[in-house]
Amino acid sequence: MNALPNGQERNEVANPEPIDRPAVDLAHQRITAILAPLEEGLQLWDGAGHLIYANPATHRQFCALEALGSGRHWTELACDCRTESGEPCPVDDFPVAHALRGGHKATPLLLRVNRADGAARWLRLAAHPLNAPDGSTSGVVSITVDVTQLVEQELRLEQQAHFDALTGLPNRALFSDRIDRALAHARRHGERLAVCLLDLDGFKAVNDEFGHQAGDLLLRKVAQRLKDTLRSEDTAARIGGDEFALLIGDLSTAGQCEYVLKRILDALAAPYLIADTEVRVTASIGATLFPGDTVDPDQLLRHADHAMYTAKLAGKNRFSLFDPTLESRVRANFGLVRKIEDALSRGQFVLHYQPKVDCLHGRVVGLEALIRWQHPVLGLRMPGEFLPLIEHEDVIVGLGNWVISEALRQQARLRSAGHDLSISVNIAARQLLRGQFADQLDAILARHTDVDPRRLEIEILETAALEDVGAVSRLISDFRQRGVRFALDDFGTGYSSLVHLKHLGADVLKIDQTFVRDMLDDPGDLAIVQGVIGLADAFHRDVVAEGVEDLAHVRTLLGAGCHIMQGYGISRPLPAEHLDLWLDSFAPDPGWQSPPGLLPH
The missing domain is CATH 3.30.450.20 (PAS domain)
Structure with missing residues (x-):
């Protein structure tokens, strides 16, 4: 208790002071002022x-x-x-x-x-x-x-990581993730889905004629048509260049997939307005179906790629479904691919060389390099035993690069020994069209500065050249300026037109050996041989005949105007260690000179 004035006493707790409302309001105002900024x-x-x-x-x-x-x-x-x-x-x-x-x-x-x-x-x-x-x-x-x-x-980084900057479509990484999710969903619900790869036909020609900006615009228009044609739950992705991947789910039958692919082909084949000009491109599509095919996403894409290549070879502007009955063969091929990659790293491949001879003047003018597999158990294997099985695999690109490099090394060695001959190598279609061939060839030539590029000849199958005439013609034009020569191999089997022959600009036409071999007995084959020789003369191309087996072949070809030949009738392919002896001892056959008179019929 406290003493108060006038003798009063009071308990402070029992008699509290009343709340000071202005003070409370002031405190509220201060808190509000503090929180406001x-x-x-x-x-x-x-x-x-x-x-x-x-x-x-x-x-x-x-x-x-x-x-x-x-x-x-x-x-x-x-x-x-x-x-x-x-x-x-x-x-x-x-x-x-x-x-x-x-x-x-x-x-x-x-x-x-x-x-x-x-x-x-x-x-x-x-x-x-x-x-x-x-x-x-x-x-x-x-x-x-x-x-x-x-x-x-973060969204921008996500967009850059998972979406194509040009088209806005999912990229390869996101597409792979969606395949995984779609496969899991299809397995749970017992549904079918299709994995497809799509490649545009004729895109490079548009890109070259109108420029890269027009090409980019075309790709964006193609992407939009794909999105408009597919359902929202399906996926279209751009995986590089003019290649797209499609994921189509909830399919009841294979026929339903074919219907969707036909709609896509029709949509993409309609004309595009680019730089105020109407242009047209088509597409080749390869597809594989789950659960009829494997459950491995990488294998599904590989099978779709095989099917797309089949569509290309069949004439483009179409689709092809992967045949599941070939799966066992594909698996076996997959094992073979690994064995070939291992063989390449272990140095088990060798080159044999078949001479090319000018039979009119009686001199050797060149060599064709032909690959062999020196298998440690099976012995020497011919290219027909392994090359066809890997023609759609990336390993064939590495193998082709090795062939070019080894052939150039041999050419330099022969020149130092006094034999200055041209050397030709065969290039697979996959390496030519899908393996950055120009950059790789430049790199190889840069490593072999002791070789004159004019002594190198690249042989391309006529059928491979026709897959993309524009791209091949540009490649030939670029490297001809460096001195490299190009030959169309197996000419006469690809049904190329005169327009193709003019635009391709190859230096040499090689007459397919099947026509040469049978021309003595088949007037039709003889007419084809004579026709190719005439075309070569008209277009100022050199001509080489393959498959020359005997003296009659030589005389007939000389009479028709073809002077350069190769075949068993002249020489079989020779190992590198036998080349010097053969070249030093070479002498023309006196019987090669055909007597005057008519050609045999």
Whole structure:
């Protein structure tokens, strides 16, 4: 008790002073003033989940929402927001609800809110409970931080990592992920799906004629047509250049897949307006079906690639389905590919050389390099035993590069020994059209500076050259300027037109040996041989006859105007170690000179 003036005494606790309302209002104003400048949004909710207070930053963040008025319930806020994936916010996991229910800090949630201008604003919402002394939750304080710039940067990085920058389609990485998901779904639900690879026919010609910008525009238009033709649940991806991959799910029959592929071909074949000019391109599609085919995504893509190549060879602007009955053979080939890769690394391949002879002047003019596999167990294997099985595999590119390099090494050695001969090598269609052949050939020539490029001749199958006449003609033109010569091998089997022959610009036509071998007995084959020789003369090309087996062949060819020949009648292919002896002892056959008179019939 305290003594008061006039002798009065009183208990201070029993008689409290009244609340100073102006002081409380002043404190509230000070708190409001402190919270107002904050960039972070701050919200206070009562124990029932109603909004008591929101600072100005909150209203700026949620400017498009009416749910932030005082007294609004948190569920109204949740209904107007979206999660990172675009789905409505899960009510049970909403941080305010979680804090009210559990009485402890809730896991933050990323929200997407539409601004007044329609753009998206990304907010990170965290909630903390306000607990009373008795342990009950009397309210919640939540904080919203604007992370729009950070999220948009992450989205841009995600876009760059998983989507093609030019077309906006998924890229190879995302397509692979979607194959995995689609296969798992198809297995669970017993559904069919198709994995397809699509390559544009004639795209390079458009790109070269109108420029890269026009080519890019064409690719974007192709991508849009693919998206318009496929269902939203299907996937079209750009996996490089003018190649696209398709994933088509929920197929009931193989016929349904064929119907979809036919629609795609029709859509892509319609004309495009590029640089105010109407251009046309078509597509070749290879497809394989699950569950009829393997469940391995890489194998599915490999099989689709094989089928696409079949469509190309069949004339383009069509689709081809992979035949599952060939799977066992493909598996065996896969093992062979590994064996060949191993053999290449172990140096088990060798080259034999077949001479080319000018029978009119009686001199050797060149050599053709022919690959052999010196198998450690099976002995010397001929190319027909292994090359056809890997012609669609990447290993054939490495093998072809080795052949060129080894042939150039042998050419340099022979020249130093006094035999300055041209040397020719055969290039597979896959290496020529899909293996960056120009860059690889440049690199090989750069390593063999002791070889004159004019002494190198690249032999291309006529059928391979016709797969993409524009690309092959550009390649030939580029390397002819460096001195490298090109020959069309097996000429007469590819049905190329005179226009093709003119544009390809090859230096040499090699008459297919089947026509040469049978020309003495078959007037039709003789007419083809004479026709090829006439074409070579008309287009100022050299001509070489393969398959010359005897003296009659030589005389007939000389009489028809073909002077350069090769075949068993002149020499079999020789190992490198036998070349010098053969060349030193070479002498023309006196019987080669055909007597005057008519050609044999």
